[in-house]
Amino acid sequence: MSKDRIFDAARAILDHEGIEGLSVRKVAARAGVSTMAMYRHFADKDALLNALMDDGLAAWEKVVRAIRAEDPMEWLEAVIEAFLKFALTQPHRFDAAFFLPAPEARRYPDDFVAGRSPVIAMIMVRIDQAKADGRLGGTPAVDVALALAGMAQGLVSMQRAKRFSSDKQFRTLFRAQLRHCLQSFS
Template sequence: MSKDRIFAAARAIHDHEGVAGLTVRKVATRAGVSPMAMYRHFADKGALLNALMDDGLAAWEKIVRAIRANDPMEWLEAVTEAFLKFALSQPHRFDAAFFLPAPEARRYPDDFVAGRSPVIAMIMIRIDQAKADGRLGDTPAVDIALALASLAQGLVSMQRANRFSSDRQFRMLFRAQLLHCLQSFSSRRKQ
């Protein structure tokens, strides 16, 4: 029970103050335990960051697993739309999944090639299906996945820094740029 209470306190602090406000002392106080008691459940701040990241990634994976498009290109477009919705509707969990400096964060490209990211693995499967159908060129699936993820995260970062004139403009540009990126790998464009 204490571990759940500590995690809930860490999540609440992260939601309100971001990673800068997340201290062991503050989490322990909010959870109603001593800092020493907290260390029985989480070795250090890094362990808390890992738990928050895992929670965010689990939420993201659940969203992606719910996508039902059969066509691989439609599925890839749906996953980019789901990413946008996740970033806007659950910003703190999104940040925990993708922006926390967690010690156990997955590293490109090795962790992704090794299949340590269930979502990237699903994306790479759809990319390979589209390639087998002749709809994407010969760029390795991990490179296409990285291009899509980098562009999506970069655009979300720009939106968070108020670099777009409006939320509507951000949504339109996000969708257009991700579609353009995906289409840039099309086998038809290279002929």
């Protein structure tokens, strides 16, 4: 029970204060346990960060698994839209999934090629389907997936740093640039 309470406290702090607000002492205090008791459930702060990252990635995977488009290109465009929505509506969970300095974060390219990222694996399947249909060129699926992911995360980073004049401008540019990136591989 305490492990769940500690994790819930960590997620609540992350949701309200972001990555910057996360500390072992703050989590322990919110969970109503001592710092030492917390270490019985999470070996160290890195273990807690890994758990939060896994939670964020699980939330993102759930979003992607709900996409029902049959056409691979339509599915990929739906993923682009879902990524934008996830970044804007669940910013702290998004940060946990993609920006948290968790030691067990997946590494490119080995973890992606090995299928350790369920979402990247789903994306690569759709890219390969589109390639088989003659709608995308011969670039390896992992490279296309990385280009899309890198551009999407980069644009979200720019938005968080207030590099766009408005939220509307960001949304418009995000959609246009990701579609352009995807189409550049055809």
